Amino acid sequence: MDTRSNGGPGGLPAGAPVVRAPRFTGRDREVFAITQTLAGAPAAVLVEGEAGMGKSRLVRELLAATSPPGSGRVLVGTCPPFRQPFTLGPVVEALTSTVDRVDELGLSPLGGALRPLFPEWTDGLPAAPEPLTEPAAARHRLFRAVAEVLERLDLRVLVLEDVHWADEATLEFLLFLTARRAPKPSLVLTYRPEDAPTDSSLRWLASRLPEGMARLRVQLAPLDVLETGRLASSMLDDKPVSAAFAAFLHEHTDGLPLAIEESVRLLCDRADLVTQDGEWLRPALEDIAVPPSVRDAVLERVGRLSAPAQEVLRAAAVLGDPVEQAVVLAVCDLPESQYPQAVVEALGSRLLHEDALGRLSFRHSLACRAVYESIPISQRRGQHLRAGRVLEGLLRPPFVQLQRHFREAGAVGEWCRYAEQAADLAMSSGDLQTVAGMLNEVITRVDLPGATVVRLMGKMPLLMVWVDQGLLHDLVEVLRRVRDDPALTSTERGLAGWQLGRMLLHTGEFAAACLALERAIPDLAERPLDDLHATITLSWLSTTHGSAGDYRRWLDRAATIVADPSTPTPNRLAVHADRATILLVLGDDAGWASAATFPTDGGTPDEASQIVRGNANLGEAAMQWGRYDEARHRVMLAARLARTHGYQRLQDACRSVNLRLDWYTGAWDGLADRAAALAALDDDPTVQVNALLITSLLRTAAGDWTDAEQTFRSAVELGRGGGVLIDPALTPAAGLARLHLLAGRIEDALAWTEQPLRLVTEKNIWLYATDLAPVRVQALLMADRMNEANALVTAYAQNLGDRQAPAGQAALLLCRAILAEGRGDTTRAAELYGQAADTWQTLPRPYDALLARKRQAACLLATADPDGGAHLMAQVRLELAAMGAHGDAERTQHVLSEHGRQRQRPRRGPQGYGDALSPRELEVVRLLATGRTNREIAKALALSIRTVDAHVNSAMRKRKVKSRTALAVAFTQVKSPLSFGVFEARSGPL
Template structure:
C-alpha cells in the first residue's frame, strides 16, 4: 500500500489516430511537383509504409484542383478498368452533368447506370485493339469534360492490364496544361512483365517527374508517431527501442501494435511518459499478420519454404544454413532467397546473410507453420548450426529443445549456461537450465547437477524477484522430489534454494532448507560456512539467539581455514551483520576490520552488500552516525558498479535513517518511489510500506496508517520475518492506545513480545516494549508492565545500543506516571528525551517532552508545563507530525493555554473530495475493470488499489463497486476532466 497523499500519474491510454509525422519533406515534394503540371509522381514503398496516408494528406489540403482517385483492390482476378470506373462514379455521382460527344457512347458498357444520359451506343468494331483505343479516347474525353486535373491510382501493383494500358494512354496524351498522374505501388510486388514498369521507366519529355520512395520511420519518427496516438505525451526510450526494433519503423505495424497493446491494458503513464508493462514480446497484430501471409502466399513453394526456414532460424543466416534448414539445395535456395528479397520480405547484409526485414513478419510466418512441421524445421536448423565454429550453443539449445532432441538439447543448454554466466548474463543461464529441467526427463545425477548450476546462476542475477525467480524456486523444489538423489546432491540444491528464499522473503522456509543442506556440505567448506552464516541470521525461526550464535561460531571455525581472501571477507562481513542482528557487542570489533573498497567488481559489490547490512544493524542499535557512514560506503560502491538493486537497498535504509533522525522533507515521495521500485521484492517492499505508514500516522491519517501497518504485520508474519513484525505491532498498539483501547493494544503485542523473549534479542524491542508497557498499564496490569521493563533492562546489559536504552528510559518513566509519582515521572521523561536527542531521534524526544510537560502540570507546575507543551506543539508542527501537533494543541486548550499560530502552507488536502489517485481507480471501476486489472494498469499493488477503492467508497458513502460507479457518474466526479 502506498501513501494516498502522494499523487500518482497512472492513467489508462486513450488511443487516437496517429498524426502525420516523419513525412513532411515527401509531402512538400509531392505538392511542389503537382504545382507544375503536367506531372507524373510515383510513390513507392512496402505494405504499411504510409503511401496512402501521404496521398490523403495531400488530398485533404485546400485546393481548387479536381482529383480523380482510384484504388486497385487486391482481387485474385482484377476487374477490367474496375478502379477507373469506380473513381469516375465517385466524382461524377449518379449522372455526369457534362456535354459529351457521340464518342461517349462507347462508355455505356462500363456505366450502365448512366445509359439514359449517355449518347447512343456505337457500332461494334471487329478489331479488339481499335475498340480498346476508342474506349480509352472516350474515357479521356470524360476526364477532360469533368475537368479532372490530377488522376491518382493507388496500389497499382494490383491493377489489371487494361487499367495500366489506360494510364499509359493518358500519359502519352499529356499537354503543357494537361492532366497530372500520381501512382502508388509496392515495387516488390510488380512482376517483371508488368506494364507498370513502362509507367515508371518511360516518361515523356517536358513533364515534371518525381519518384518518392518511402522508407521506414527512424527511431525519433517512431516515438513521435506513437506519442501522437497517446495524447501527445512522450514514450520512454526503452519502449521506443522495443517498438522500433520489432516493427522496423513501418507505420502500419506501429499503429496496430500500439492498439493491440492498449486493448491488452499493457501500457501505463508513469513519471511523465508512456511505458510498456512488459517489454519482452510483441504480438503480431491481425492486420500485419494477414498482410504478411497474403504476400508470402503469392510466392513460389521454394520461396515459401525458405521463409519458413528463415523464420525458424530467427537471426541473420548465410545461404548454406538456410538451405539446410529448408531442405533445399544451395542453388534452389539462392533463387528462392532472391525471389523473397525481391518481394521485400527478406533483407541481406554485406556478408551474404539473410533475415526477415521485420520481426513481426517473421513471427507471422513462424506462427503459420503447422506444429508438426516446426519440430522438423528446428531439427534441421540445429543440425545446420552445429557446423559453425564456435557453435552458437544457446541457439542450438533452443532449436534442439523445440525439436525435442533431449540429449543434444541438454548438452548445449549446459554449455550455453556456462558461457552466459561467464559473460554475466545469469538470467539467460537460468532460462536455459530451467527449461531443460522443466521439459525433459534426465537421469537423476544429471538432473541434480543441472539444478545446482541453475540455483547458483539464479543467485548471480541482479534482477528483482520476478517470474524467473519463481520458476527457479518451483523447479528446484521439484528436482528435490526426484527419486534416487544422494544426500550430497540434495544438499547442493538446498543450499542455493535456501539463499534464494531469503531473497524472496520466505525466511522460515529458507532456514529449513539451509539446515538440511549443512549436514551434507562437508566436501565444500566455503559453502558450508556460508550456509551456517545464513543460519546465524536471527530474522526467522523459533531458535533462541544462542542457537544462531552457535551456527555463527561454527562458520567462523571453517572460515579460518579458507585460503581465499575474498571468501573470508564475504563470510566475515556476513558474520558481522548477523552478530549485529543478535545484539552482540562483539559485532563492532568485526565491523572495525571491514574494508571500504575492493579490487574487482565482484569484491566491490560484496563490500557494498556487507556495508548496507551493517548499516541496517546500526539502525537497529540506534547508532545513527555509524549507520550513515556504512550506508555512504555502500552507496558509493553500488553507484560505481551501477548495481541498481543494491542502490534500492541502500536508499531504503537511508530513508529509514532520515525518518529516525527527523529529516522528513521529501520522505513521502521517497517512500512511494521505493515501494514502486521494490514491488517485486517482498521484504524491501514491506519496508517501504512501513515507512509510508509511519508518515501517515504522524500526519494524522489514522485509517491509512492502520491499514498499512496491518499489511506489514500480516505479510511479515506470513513470510516468517519475525523481526519485521515488531515495529508494525508496536505502531498498531500506539494507534489503539490513542483510542483508549488498552486491551486491544496488549493483544496485538502478545506474539511479537513472545518472539523477542524466546529469541532473547532485546535490541529489536525499541518500539515494542514501551508500547507494550503502556498497553499493560492502560489495561491495569502494572505488575506485568514492571516485570517486562526489568526483562528489557536485563536484555540490554553490556550493550552500547542507544535506541533501546532510550526506550528503556521511557518505560521507567511510564511506570512512574502510572504510579502517580509525577515528580519522578517528569525527571524520567526528561532523561528519556535527552537520550533520544543524543542519537538524534527528535520525534521520540518530542513525545517524551510532551509526557514530561503533562507530568509537570499534574505536579502543579502549570506554567513551565504549559510552556514546555507549547514548545513541543511548535516543534512537532515544524517537523511534519501534524497529527501529534493537533493532539498537543488540544491538550493546551484543555489546560487553558493559548495555541501558537503557525503557518499551515504546503500541500493541499482533499478532505471529502477524491484525490487524483482515487479518481484514477474510480474511473477504471466505472470502465468495468477488476481490481487486478486496475493494479496492472496503474502499476500499483492490489492492496493499494483496494485501499484507494475503499477510500473512494467511504467518501462517496457507498458500499459496493456498482453503487460506486453509479454515484461517481451521477456526482460528476469526472466533469472537470471531461471538460478539459
C-alpha cells in the same frame, strides 16, 4: 466510376492500385523532440510503444533525415526475440557489422576480455586476461572493455531497438554507460512496455539517469482517423481515401500503423478496393470486414504465395532471428532447384526482409509469430531439429539458439548440452538472468541423473531464482528427489543438501532448511568453501530453529574455517560480515569487536562487493542499536564503493537504510519524495518496505491517518515473512498499531502487535522491539491488562540488560513511563518521560524526543506543576509544527485547549485547510509537476487512482486553474511551499 476489372495484366484487376511502401506519417512532433534532445548530448531517448506502433520506422526516418549534431559515429543494433537472449547480443551484432579491423583501434590490454564474445576478432585482440571467479567482476571488466571499443570508434549515438528483448547484461551495460564520467554516447532505445519484464533494468534506464544526462521518453500513440487515411493514401499512389474508408480502417486496426499497412496490402491483394470520384473506397463495408488482427492479415497473405515461398517463410519463422540465406534454405524442405524463386517470392511479399549483410528475417515480429504459430506442431519439431543441425555446423555455433531449437525439437541430450554451454558463456560475462532461465528449464523439465542436477545447480545463480516463488518450489522438489539418489557420491549428496537448504531458506521453510544443512555439512569435507557457506547459513537459522546456543557453536565453527589461510579473501570477508551482523542482530556485544576489524575498502571487485554488503548490513545493525553516527558512516562508505563498482542493488539498499536514518534523526527535508522514488522502483521487497514505512510514518505525523493506514498495510503485506532473523514487516506493524491507538482502536492495536512480539521473543531480537514495545505496552494498559504490560517491560529490561544500545534504552524508559502513568503515578511518569526524551535527543532522535516531551507535559498538567506543563506543551507544539508533524502539533494544541491554556484556532473548511493545499494535495501536485500520470502517482503514494483524481481536482480548484499543466506550472513557479498555500491554516502564532 467503378474501375475494378479482371482484365488487367498478370491477373490483377485493370484498375487495381499499385501498393507502395507507406510514407512516414503522424510522427513529426516526436522527430522534432528527439532531434532537439540529441542536440544537447549526452542524452537518453526512450521510444516506447506496442508492437507495430512504428518505433523502428521512426528511428530509421530520424537517422536518415538528420545526423546527430557534431562529429561521431552512429551504431545501430537490434535485440532479436530469443526466448533466452544472447549476452550483449545487440551490441555484439552492431560492432561486428561495423568494425573491420579491431587491431586498428589501439585497444588496451583490457580488450582481451572481449575474446569470448568476439572470436572473429581474436587475431586483433590483446591476450586474454586472468579469469575472475566473481561473475560481477567478470561482467564489470567486460563492460569496460566494450566501452573502450565505443570510445575508440568515437561513438556519438548508440541505437538499440526492441530492448524489451535485451538480455539483462545488455541493459546493465547501458546503465554502466550512463553512469560513466568519461565522454559517453547518447542512447536511442525502442521497446514495448507490455513485453518488458517487471524486474527488468529497463525501468532504471527509464527512471534514473545521472545528473547532466538529458532524458526524453517518447510514447508512440496510435494514429488518429485522419492520420490513418494519410497512411493508407501514401500506399495507394497518394490518391486520397474516403472518410468512410479511413474511419473503417481506424476502427478495425485501432490506429496501429503495422495493422493499417497489412490491412491495406490484403485489401489490394484481394482486389477489394475501388475508386470513385478520385478517391479510394471500399464497397459494402458492412458485408466484408477486414480481419481484426494482424495475424489474420498476415496468414491470408501467406496463403496466396506458392508452396515453396510459404516453406521459406515457415523456416524463417522457426529460426526467428536474422540469419544467412543459406541457413534458411537448409532448414527448408525444398528441392535445391526451387530455392531462388522461393526466396524472391518471399521477399516480394514484404513479409520477409533482407538486411545489409544479406541476412533474412521477418520485417515485423508479429508477422513472424503469426506464421510460426500456424505451423503444425509435428512439422515445427522437424524444422527445429533441422535448424539445430544446421547451426551446429557454423564456425561460431550460437549456443543460445541451439539449446532453443533442440528443446523445441524434443532432442533432450543436445538441449541439455547446449543449454549448459550457453549458460557457461553467459556466466563468463556476468549475465545471471540468462543463466538462471536456461538452467531452470533443463533442471525442472527433464528427468536428469542426480549428478547432473547437482552439477547444474552448482551453476545456478540463486539471486535470480529467489524472486520467483513458483520456480523455487519446483527446484526444491527436484533437489529433494535428487538428494536421496543412491547413485550420488557423498560429496554430491552434501552439495545437493546444501543447495536444498538454501532453497528452503527462501521458501520460508526454515526448520526444514536447518535440518537439510545439518545433514549436508558432514558430507562437504572435500568442498571447504561450500562447507563454509553452509555453516554460516546454519548460524543464521539456528538462532530460531536450533537448540539454545547452537548459533554460537556454528558461528565459532565458521570462524575456525575463516582462519584457514587457504580460504579465499572474498569468502573470508563474506563470513566475517555475516558473523558480525548476526551477533549484533542478536544483541551480542562481541559483534562490535568483530565489526571493528571489518575492512572499509578493498582491492579486487570480488572483495569490494563483500565489503559493500558487509558494511551496509553492519550499518543497519548499528542503526537498530541507536548508534546513528556509526550507522551513517558505514552506509556512506558502502554507498560510495557501490557507486564506484556499479552495484546498483546495493546502492538501493544503502539508500533504504539512509531513509530510516533520516527519519530517526529528523532530516525530513525532501524525505517524502525520496521515499516515493525508492518505493516506485518495484524491485527489492525489503527496500520497498522501508520506503513505504517512511511514507507511512510521515503521513501519520502530518495527520493523514487514512492514507497512512493504507500505506502501512501495504508495507506489512509486502514484508511479511520476508526475512530469516528479522521480518521486514515488524516495524511497519508497530507503526500501524500506533495509528490504531491514536484512533482509539485498542483491539486492532493489540492484534497488530501480537505476532511481531512473538517473533521478537522467539528469535531473541529485543533490539528490534524499540518501536514495538512501547506501543504494545500502551495497548495492554488501555485494555486493562496491567499484568501482561508489567511482564513485557520486565522481559524487555532483562533481555536488554546494560547493553550500550541507546535506542533500546530510550524505548525501555518510555515503557516504564507508560507503566507509571498507567498506575496513576503521574509524577514518576513525568520524570521517566523526561529521561526518555533526553535519551532520544542525545541519539539524536528529535521526533521521538518531542513525543516523549508531550507525554511529560501532559503528566505535569495533571500534577502540581500545570504552568510548567502548559509551557512545555506549547514549546513542543511549536517544534512539532516546525518539523512538519502537523497532526501531532494539532493534537498537542487540543490538549492545551482542554486545559484552558490556549484557544484553538477555528478550522477553515471541511478539512481545515481552506484555500491552502493539504499536505497530501501538495504531495500529489509535487509528483504531478514531474510529469507523472495519475496512475503513476497512485502507485508511488500507494493510493487509489480515484483518490489521486480527487486530490488533483481539489488542488486545481484551490489554485483557480483549469488544467493539470497549469497546476504544474503554478507549482514550479513558486519559491517555497508556503507561498503555494501549504499549511496556511497552521502557520500563525499560538
